[in-house]
Amino acid sequence: MDWSIQDIARLAGTTSRTLRHYGEVGLLVPSRIGSNGYRYYDEQALVRLQRVLMLRDLGLGIPTIAEVLAGHRDNAEALLAHLHWLQQEKERLDRQIASVETTIQKMEGGEQLMAEEMLNGFDHTEYKAEVEQRWGTKAYADSNSWWSSMSKADQVTWMHRQKQLAADWQAAAAAGEDPRGTAALALAQRQADWLGSIPGTPGATAGRPTKEYFVGLGDMYVADERFAANYGGVKGATFVRDAMRAYAESHL
Amino acid sequence: MDWSIQDIARLAGTTSRTLRHYGEVGLLVPSRIGSNGYRYYDEQALVRLQRVLMLRDLGLGIPTIAEVLAGHRDNAEALLAHLHWLQQEKERLDRQIASVETTIQKMEGGEQLMAEEMLNGFDHTEYKAEVEQRWGTKAYADSNSWWSSMSKADQVTWMHRQKQLAADWQAAAAAGEDPRGTAALALAQRQADWLGSIPGTPGATAGRPTKEYFVGLGDMYVADERFAANYGGVKGATFVRDAMRAYAESHL
DNA sequence: GCTTGACATTGACGTGACGTCAACGTTTAG
DNA sequence: CTAAACGTTGACGTCACGTCAATGTCAAGC
Numbered sequence: 001m002d003w004s005i006q007d008i009a010r011l012a013g014t015t016s017r018t019l020r021h022y023g024e025v026g027l028l029v030p031s032r033i034g035s036n037g038y039r040y041y042d043e044q045a046l047v048r049l050q051r052v053l054m055l056r057d058l059g060l061g062i063p064t065i066a067e068v069l070a071g072h073r074d075n076a077e078a079l080l081a082h083l084h085w086l087q088q089e090k091e092r093l094d095r096q097i098a099s100v101e102t103t104i105q106k107m108e109g110g111e112q113l114m115a116e117e118m119l120n121g122f123d124h125t126e127y128k129a130e131v132e133q134r135w136g137t138k139a140y141a142d143s144n145s146w147w148s149s150m151s152k153a154d155q156v157t158w159m160h161r162q163k164q165l166a167a168d169w170q171a172a173a174a175a176g177e178d179p180r181g182t183a184a185l186a187l188a189q190r191q192a193d194w195l196g197s198i199p200g201t202p203g204a205t206a207g208r209p210t211k212e213y214f215v216g217l218g219d220m221y222v223a224d225e226r227f228a229a230n231y232g233g234v235k236g237a238t239f240v241r242d243a244m245r246a247y248a249e250s251h252l
Numbered sequence: 253m254d255w256s257i258q259d260i261a262r263l264a265g266t267t268s269r270t271l272r273h274y275g276e277v278g279l280l281v282p283s284r285i286g287s288n289g290y291r292y293y294d295e296q297a298l299v300r301l302q303r304v305l306m307l308r309d310l311g312l313g314i315p316t317i318a319e320v321l322a323g324h325r326d327n328a329e330a331l332l333a334h335l336h337w338l339q340q341e342k343e344r345l346d347r348q349i350a351s352v353e354t355t356i357q358k359m360e361g362g363e364q365l366m367a368e369e370m371l372n373g374f375d376h377t378e379y380k381a382e383v384e385q386r387w388g389t390k391a392y393a394d395s396n397s398w399w400s401s402m403s404k405a406d407q408v409t410w411m412h413r414q415k416q417l418a419a420d421w422q423a424a425a426a427a428g429e430d431p432r433g434t435a436a437l438a439l440a441q442r443q444a445d446w447l448g449s450i451p452g453t454p455g456a457t458a459g460r461p462t463k464e465y466f467v468g469l470g471d472m473y474v475a476d477e478r479f480a481a482n483y484g485g486v487k488g489a490t491f492v493r494d495a496m497r498a499y500a501e502s503h504l
Numbered sequence: 505g506c507t508t509g510a511c512a513t514t515g516a517c518g519t520g521a522c523g524t525c526a527a528c529g530t531t532t533a534g
Numbered sequence: 535c536t537a538a539a540c541g542t543t544g545a546c547g548t549c550a551c552g553t554c555a556a557t558g559t560c561a562a563g564c
Binding site: 513516 | 535538539544545550551552559560562564
């Protein structure tokens, strides 16, 4: 008693293509092949097929199914291993779902600009890559975790201080102040205080940035237009850099 | 200011292969290509790459990422659709986990064994390989063909006898019986009768197993946790072994 | 015997996002 | 000058089939 490929496919609730595939990979070969090349399957094959489909529904892959059916592997063991993998996958999904949800929330809150452009990317925390390249991964991580751990309100307050400082810099530059004058020096002092309060800043443990870091930062403000933009373009940034350098020479 | 392919790869935390792939599919083309064919990327490309990786981490596919970045698709909409898909996947996983868990439970509880594993492989017929290795291919073949030739109803009846015997063993062990006591001896007698009625068992022609086989079987019950499980774990199996050994000494 | 429709075959491509050689040219540091 | 490091293109592999394409076979009705 045997059936054609379509017959068992329907009997077992699968497709003929799947059966051919199982034949190819040796998971379930036809019990007989006609002279015309047709595949025929008997009841043994049907039973095996049903087991295969059961295991497949449990999510096992073809190699695992083959092992289990061959008895080379304990059923319970295989299923436990598979269960473990399933649970890990679920955890991964949970994390991803959480990520996507918070991302959507941020966007819907209308604070997208706030959150994305301003809060999460200002000044030296804006460009993870550069910061890491210049001062190492740890510096970025420290600074980033510090920032992330702040409340939104604190972040906004902080942003205001930074914006105010940048505005004062611009004003001083526009007024034609002397980068080595007392006004500029005061601004540089504020800048140093500001930086020194950020964990991750080289020298932050001492409350103020290291001389090298401070000078290098000033150079970067000029060299990189994205940073320069914060201080009114290259011209403003140049003023800031010079002032910072002067301050560093005398106070760091 | 531009970087080589390895540079941005490291900066952004990905691989050069991925960047080439993004170039191929048009998701992120190099900002410049040298006369030597080298790919170079500038800051714009870096920013775009960082966005791509962000969206990728959220689980979006390349086509979706491309659409979002091209602005042809609303970010929130895309993320919501993706979220929906993620949740469906999670549900699917949950169902599969539940399936696998119940399957394992059934197997452990011995219920499913009735339908699938028990009828086709219980006790010493369950592990073809071991049986063949220990007592020869013929022993297995005999026992197996005998089992296969039984009607399903007879198999079920047989299974009940075996299950009952196993349960009685467990009860006796749990009750703290003496493995050399009369109760244990009676159980061992039933066990011997049971084995003796199975063709293929060494000594079966005499209606009872050989002493060596009987003792060896008891040892195996303890040594192999898969068999021990039939008698309530190693502790129960140890009781069974001791009782079988005592019986073998005096009656075989 | 012929047509028709259902069913069969093998072969090959597509899927998703890259990993991983292979074979070979280019840049850079010592 | 050489070796190491880095670059290129091209192509195959992944996983379990779905989906054509081109073609042969069977059963039934005329």
